Amino acid sequence: MPEQETLLPAHSDIVRRGQSVDSACLVVEGFLARIRDTSSGRRQITAFYLPGEMPDLDALLVPSALATLLALSPVRIQRVPRAAMRDAIARYPAIGEALWRQTIMDGMIAMEWVANIGQRQARARIAHLICEVAIRSRAVAGEQFDFAFPVTQTHIAEATGMSPVHVNRSVQALRAERALELVDGRAFVRNWALLQDIAEFEGSYLDMEAPVRLLA
Amino acid sequence: MPEQETLLPAHSDIVRRGQSVDSACLVVEGFLARIRDTSSGRRQITAFYLPGEMPDLDALLVPSALATLLALSPVRIQRVPRAAMRDAIARYPAIGEALWRQTIMDGMIAMEWVANIGQRQARARIAHLICEVAIRSRAVAGEQFDFAFPVTQTHIAEATGMSPVHVNRSVQALRAERALELVDGRAFVRNWALLQDIAEFEGSYLDMEAPVRLLA
DNA sequence: CGCCGGATTGAAACGTTTCAAACTCCGTGG
DNA sequence: CCACGGAGTTTGAAACGTTTCAATCCGGCG
Numbered sequence: 001m002p003e004q005e006t007l008l009p010a011h012s013d014i015v016r017r018g019q020s021v022d023s024a025c026l027v028v029e030g031f032l033a034r035i036r037d038t039s040s041g042r043r044q045i046t047a048f049y050l051p052g053e054m055p056d057l058d059a060l061l062v063p064s065a066l067a068t069l070l071a072l073s074p075v076r077i078q079r080v081p082r083a084a085m086r087d088a089i090a091r092y093p094a095i096g097e098a099l100w101r102q103t104i105m106d107g108m109i110a111m112e113w114v115a116n117i118g119q120r121q122a123r124a125r126i127a128h129l130i131c132e133v134a135i136r137s138r139a140v141a142g143e144q145f146d147f148a149f150p151v152t153q154t155h156i157a158e159a160t161g162m163s164p165v166h167v168n169r170s171v172q173a174l175r176a177e178r179a180l181e182l183v184d185g186r187a188f189v190r191n192w193a194l195l196q197d198i199a200e201f202e203g204s205y206l207d208m209e210a211p212v213r214l215l216a
Numbered sequence: 217m218p219e220q221e222t223l224l225p226a227h228s229d230i231v232r233r234g235q236s237v238d239s240a241c242l243v244v245e246g247f248l249a250r251i252r253d254t255s256s257g258r259r260q261i262t263a264f265y266l267p268g269e270m271p272d273l274d275a276l277l278v279p280s281a282l283a284t285l286l287a288l289s290p291v292r293i294q295r296v297p298r299a300a301m302r303d304a305i306a307r308y309p310a311i312g313e314a315l316w317r318q319t320i321m322d323g324m325i326a327m328e329w330v331a332n333i334g335q336r337q338a339r340a341r342i343a344h345l346i347c348e349v350a351i352r353s354r355a356v357a358g359e360q361f362d363f364a365f366p367v368t369q370t371h372i373a374e375a376t377g378m379s380p381v382h383v384n385r386s387v388q389a390l391r392a393e394r395a396l397e398l399v400d401g402r403a404f405v406r407n408w409a410l411l412q413d414i415a416e417f418e419g420s421y422l423d424m425e426a427p428v429r430l431l432a
Numbered sequence: 433c434g435c436c437g438g439a440t441t442g443a444a445a446c447g448t449t450t451c452a453a454a455c456t457c458c459g460t461g462g
Numbered sequence: 463c464c465a466c467g468g469a470g471t472t473t474g475a476a477a478c479g480t481t482t483c484a485a486t487c488c489g490g491c492g
Contacts, residue, residue: 107323
């Protein structure tokens with residue numbers, strides 16, 4: 001596929017809501033957030049995107065961007081023109097299927113966020129978010145491990161629907177329990193079992209391995 | 217397509233989480249809810265499905281159901297076997313594309329719910345939910361109109377992440393403002409402009425008309 | 433040094449939950 | 463015909479979790 005790699009600094013917008021787009025992008029390195037801001041000026045992060053993921057697959061089927069994409073860290077991305085995508089899918093239907101599957105996964109994650117924000121309280125919400133990113137980063141290894149998490153407490157607040165102040169207190173609580181530490185853009189899981197317990201984390205929604213082949 | 221229509225009473229499960237499925241279903245009449253229950257016994261509704269929608273498209277690509285589907289009212293559904301779906305898509309790629317587009321729409325709605333639950337308070341959350349369903353029901357007509365909404369206050373609580381008691385008080389507030397009335401399984405919009413205003417509703421996320429044709 | 437982004441603190445105000453009880457409507461059985 | 467029970471809605475009051483505001487602290491960088 002025609003590749004065109006771009007390097008962008010942290011805090012820059014990759015795409016702005018409403019802007020018309022004719023390519024989808026692939027995160028090569030770094031962290032992105034999908035942002036939805038409300039008319040009252042508040043802001044919600046509705047998804048995080050990690051290396052290897054495609055944050056705006058919807059661009060293939062919708063003419064103008066449905067949300068803003070923000071770089072949380074310096075990022076390297078590749079833009080794939082819609083036409084190239086179309087050709088690839090026409091030639092190898094399995095590609096289209098894989099992308100469709102990715103879309104379903106995105107939706108499942110969003111619904112899990114709904115449940116997370118709707119049902120759990122502060123500490124558990126944050127724990128759940130971390131559990132999810134840990135898995136998606138493929139960082140899980142035993143009871144203790146760490147991984148890149150270039151996300152400020154304010155961003156966590158925007159993702160979990162709470163105030164930055166309360167995020168701070170909750171993060172401190174998790175630290176005091178020796179479950180989790182967030183330092184300098186990395187997440188240090190100190191007790192994976194405990195963290196999952198606090199989060200009531202049940203990761204099956206992220207398992208889409210051993211998938212059904214829809215097409216030949 | 218091979219049709220096999222089923223009639224089910226309210227309160228019955230259409231599919232249970234984890235159950236293996238080999239068909240997707242289409243809602244012909246009635247209301248469905250997608251349910252996610254947490255280990256602590258609480259329950260979250262992560263989506264509603266209206267007539268004409270397909271609540272478990274993921275079944276086409278994932279072997280076992282990712283969530284439970286509950287009938288909120290008596291429903292008439294059609295089950296379409298995966299094989300039939302596969303054939304149809306292979307023959308008419310536009311069908312596959314339309315289904316993919318529907319999946320994207322589902323995801324967008326879920327993300328809007330994330331923002332709704334994360335950012336707004338009680339009254340606005342409920343107002344927003346109603347605005348969405350009004351549009352999806354194609355019921356909007358002038359400043360006043362009504363439509364089927366066979367959803368108890370307890371269900372609204374499960375969908376918006378609040379307690380039934382507080383839903384009750386908020387619904388009363390909306391009634392007192394003459395914005396909305398919920399009576400006997402129907403929603404009566406008394407002041408559409410006001411309701412949208414309270415909800416900070418911005419419906420563009422539901423517009424996927426005039427879509428881009430990905431495939432020939 | 434002074435500034436800036438980000439993390440941290442305290443205390444009061446606020447929105448929401450919880451609990452327990454009562455009320456309405458409606459279909460069923462005595 | 464009335465009593466009963468169940469599902470759904472409504473009520474009050476106290477307890478609770480979270481937000482808000484305003485200030486402070488910390489480390490890195492020009």
